[in-house]
Amino acid sequence: MTRKNSVTLALLFIAFSAFSQQQSAEIKLTAExxxxxxxxxxxxxxxxxxxxxxxxxxxxxxxxxxxxxxxxxxxxxxxxxxxxxxxxxxxxxxxxxxxxxxxxxxxxxxxxxxxxxxxxxxxxxxxxxxxxxxxxxxxxxxxxxxxxxxxxxxxxxxPPITEVLKRNEGSHPLLWDMNRIGEDFYRNNLENPEAKKFIAFAEKLMLAPLPTEQPQRVIDTTGKNKLEKKIIIERMYHGFGDAVGNPVRNLCIAYQLTKDKRFILDAKRRALNIATMNPDGLATGDDFTSGAVLEALGWFYDAGYDFLTPEEKQAFKNIITIRARRVYNHLPNRFELHVSDNHVWQITLRNLAIATVAVINDVPEAKEWLTYMYEVWSARFPVLGTTDGGWHEGNGYFRVNFKSIIYLSQMFGDFSGVDYFKLPWMENLPYYMLYTHPNGAASTAIGDMWENIPYIVKGEAWFADALTYKMNNPYLNWYVDGIKRDYPAYYHGTDDFLFFRLLNYKPNRKLSSTSPENLPKTRKFGDVGVVAMHEDLANANKTLSSYLFSSPFGSSGHGHASQNAFTINFKGKVIFGGTGYYSNFSDKHNLLYYRTSKAYNTILADSLNQKIGEEGYGWIPRTISGKHIQYALGDASNAYGEIKSDFWLNRFKQINIVPSKENGYGDSDVTLYRRHMLQLDGGYIVLYDELEAKNPVKWTTQFHCPYYTIEGENSANAKQQNFIVKTDLGNVTASVFANSPLKMKVHNKFFEAAVNWNKVTNDEGQIKEFKDQWHAGITSELKQKFRYLTIIQIKDGRTEVIKTISNNKGLSQLQVGDWEIKAQLDGEKPVSLQVSNKTVQSLFSYGDLPISFQGKNYVPKIKSSSVLLEMDGSTVSKQEAIDELPDVAKYDKN
Structure with missing residues (x-):
């Protein structure tokens, strides 16, 4: 019954042992x-x-x-x-x-x-x-x-569950420890300006009519197939549960803030109304809408318990039990095993937890429900990260988890006495937010729905602010201060995190704030496979930022097959990033383009994508943060091949699509793909790609501009291809070098057309327009071993001409501005990359080239390491990096 992984993780242990003893700089992962x-x-x-x-x-x-x-x-x-x-x-x-x-x-x-x-x-x-x-x-x-x-x-x-259950004994209201802290909550917020503003909002809320079971929006289903109609109908009712449930919650909060019975009696009127809604109907039948209704019923049953007749109490217990069982009965022996069953972790776990606590002493089976949730929370949170603060699926879908992260951390903390906001992952979370979505700048342009956050949006602003109520991090406070300054309209006092702020309100709260200007320019989030490199982290909206991705999670959930992809942002906007549009989790555009490698700045082999699923993984072996040179190494050697995930194969089957070579999938026999990425002072990005396959393939390095136009340029040398990006931000050029002839194709068409048939909207509720986007692909001849060198210039002023100093037996020596770049481009020869600048006195070296810096010769401690030498005053600062495994490969191996 304990079936082992088909490619045993025991090999990881051998590799890790070698690493820990520093016998080799490189680690090769062989796990499937x-x-x-x-x-x-x-x-x-x-x-x-x-x-x-x-x-x-x-x-x-x-x-x-x-x-x-x-x-x-x-x-x-x-x-x-x-x-x-x-x-x-x-x-x-x-x-x-x-x-x-x-x-x-x-x-x-x-x-x-x-x-x-x-x-x-x-x-x-x-x-x-x-x-x-x-x-x-x-x-x-x-x-x-x-x-x-x-x-x-x-x-x-x-503590054990016995203590948690004991903590929940007693009279209503049980939620949020109100039977213990209710009076303090009331008195503490009497003069809270935000509480007063919310009470005024609740007064108006009572004037709204009772809701009926009707769609939130009407979408024409004419000509759509059975699956599309099902999805569209769900879309029509999406948000209905929140629309009818949130007023009940808000009126309960208003009552606890004021002790004014008008609020709780109106909450009762609304709760009785939604209690009669059909749990199997279109309006409240799916997991999101039903979960929201379940949570609202729990809120009122707990807060308004003394205002219910015995018959009404029984009716509430019955409907809460029906809806809660529908969630819970599908969880044990399934949900806890899953890498991340998104809907449950995002929303319904929170819904169930709130309803469960509300009836914990009144519905016998509720104790089992709470036991299960507490045990799974204790064992698995955070599901899409470990300790680094990152979230695997990217920032677009990270937002959907924010409410559960905040409120379940509060709730389970109330029960257990454990401060979940002090978990290592939580303490690193502010840095993940700061580095991957700086205020005033675009985010990482990766994962489902990334295009909905071209700047800081409301949910991110509220979440970051909520964290300041539990964390003492001056960089987080600086981040939030900036958001409040730039987006004051976001903070209207009726958002989803209001109650959390009221629970943790301190009248004379004073937060120290520190600019991140002295933080390292580069930070690795290795557990989720993201490296962020910034020219000026404190002013990312005015300067250059770049990101490299290679995720140990593969492309599970809302993540994409984007191993060793990069994003480059300049003056707060995306220059190079992912392309395509999120219209549905797995329609044709999604499965054939948007979540595939074709949509990202990574490499195709024989025009084939990386695997979709957990099997198509990558990782970040190395990073170095310097004064003038930032460096990251991604490894996507395990990312290619046939799709093996039954889940994803089923998704293809549902829409009658075969993941064939014609559709961009199949085994390209790639055995090595390591991408070295450097961000250099002055507006330069350098990529050096090591590529190998079992047989000769055509390697295509891709460049995508979601908002700008690409124009190809003629090249006198077939081994060099150049293009420009036309922007309103400055001048952008890219040059790609190889040791054999290359061909370039520039176009503005998706592999599979993007159609907003589901009428999806942006964060402001506007239906998204799916526009064409620009792409460049540069393809090699058939080669088993191959190297690419790419130099991207992003400048306010003119870009420099790249001068070829020499080219001897595949070793190219180039000059661009004050930077000298040496790269071995012959795939049959040992890898070598060296980048130096005498003006800023910095040198990076990887491979076999001799290292001479400031008149002295240097030898790496470990062969094949990556070395950065820079002057720190009158002394030489030396950093040497070798491969370091992510936590999952260090600890979770068989």
């Missing part, structure tokens, strides 16, 4: 995937040293016969009817015979077991078992082991 769509191997195993004193034990689930397969909310893949027929238990001990420090669990329906007690340092052994429901015949796994380091001895541990 680093994150599986559902868990396929147990954790922790193989004697790894876990980064905690209380790890969560995780294992692949079973239906009693085989491993549970991927299935998720909103998917057409049918749910396994047997996932609810299994029970699990675990044993943990400090000896292999399970006699010392023995811990045994009770039976449970789910395949995670977070340890809510600190373990002593040393080696630990564990195993798990399953049995069918009603059976006492247990099947045990093999024994696994891990090590706890003494340095984690004083780490705070979350």
């Amino acid at each position: 995937k680093l994150h599986s769509r559902v868990r396929e191997w147990p954790y922790p195993v193989n004697g790894i040293t876990v980064p905690t004193n209380a790890p969560a034990l995780l294992w692949p689930a079973t239906n009693g016969k085989e491993m549970v397969k991927p299935m998720e909310s909103g998917s057409e893949v049918p749910e396994d009817p047997n996932i609810g027929n299994v029970r699990y238990k675990i044993m943990l001990a400090s000896d292999i015979n399970f006699t010392k420090d023995l811990l045994t669990s009770s039976e449970q329906r789910w395949a995670v077991y977070p340890l809510h007690q600190a373990l002593k340092s040393g080696k630990w052994y564990w195993k798990y078992a399953y049995a069918l429901k009603g059976s006492n015949q247990w099947t045990w796994s093999t024994v696994y082991d891990f090590v706890v380091d003494a340095k984690y001895a004083n780490q705070k541990v979350s």
